[in-house]
Amino acid sequence: MNWPRSASRAAHINPSTAICRAVTEDAMQASQTQIDAFHSLSGAEKSAVKRKIIDVFGGDRSVTLTNDEIAARGKIGLSTVCGRVNEMVKDEILAERGTDRRPGRRCRQKLFGLPVEVAA
Template sequence: MRATHTQLAGYDSVTGTKRCTQKQMILNLFYSEHLTLTRQEISDRTNLRLSSVCGRVRELLDDEALSVRGTQKCAATGVLNETLGLPAEVTA
């Protein structure tokens, strides 16, 4: 599905500062390299809408600031959800 001009304009109207603040809020949750969270858990802990979390997580994954670390079964739905965490250190 392609985004319309109105949708793109709406996205662009959100300031870069707001997006950066949301990304920093998400990164601040990962105080340990062993901690992993689902997108829903991130949403619950930050009080950000799930759609905002998904967008910022995608950007953080693209920036390699976060990585997919596994999956976790949702207790309510039984669906497998990705767990996210800080990238594992690459050893030479």
């Protein structure tokens, strides 16, 4: 079905559908299942993944990696890496350090690294 650009898809979803996500033109919202899965992770599980992500950099502040590279080197699922890296950037554990062209595509992807200390 072709959805009108200005209309919300949620208006076209059958209310008897057990699981549905309200999708609007502006943003996607997480389903209740996704929210529950996130909250079911213990702090120790999140910390273990964050530790793996930090270990991928080997303490070298000059190393910059994409989410794909972090996932491959750390043997962690990409969706897990994306969520944890975003948390770590917000908490200033990691820093956005530029962009890199995706192989075979026109779009760019963010590069992340350990924060660089700036001498005053």
